[in-house]
Amino acid sequence: MVLTPSTMLSLGTQAPDFRLPDVVSGKIISLANFEDKTALLLMFICCHCPFVKHIQQEIAKLGQDYQDKSLGIIAISANDISKYPDDSPENIKLMAQKLGLNFPFCYDETQEIAKSYTAACTPDFFLFNKLRKLVYRGQFDDSRPSNQIPVTATDLRQAIDYVLADKLIDFAQKPSIGCNIKWKPGNEPDYFG
Secondary structure (H helix, E strand, O other): OOEEEOOOOOOOOEOOOOOEEEOOOOOEEOHHHHOOOOEEEEEEOOOOOHHHHHHHHHHHHHHHHOOOOOEEEEEEEOOOOOOOHHHOHHHHHHHHHHHOOOOOEEEOOOOHHHHHOOOOEEOEEEEEOOOOEEEEEEOOOOOOOOOOOOOOOHHHHHHHHHHHOOOOOOOOOOOOEEEEOOOOOOOOOHHHO
């Protein structure tokens, strides 16, 4: 595990489109699936990462709490499964079912979608407004596996509530921190310098 912060992609960035299979339903998911939503939360997570495991129940709760709001949610796993078989589509599906996730959980086999979002770690969160411009990228909350702070999703929930209320996010955005995305050999992105 390499402790890695999110890249903090520039606010206002247009959401890159994607076409990825949902590991549970088998359906192909793209930005068009969420065109009726006021906001879209896209998160890069996986099965094996202790930082994701630490917040996974609250991720599921977030999906439940916002299911009647105009928020689209999608989770994506992009890890190299040849070296990290725990993150295979089969295991992602089991995770989604165990947690009762009510949103698509997709597998980015080529890792190109992760690269297009400059994803760096798991978990990594990207929140877009109605125009699919990036308005928040940052941490779930201040909780980490080792710091005894309760998991609340405070930062992310506040950002979501601001976007749904058509308010400008005017508070500091702190990078998410987690395990690095497990890139395939030779496929490491150039945005790490």
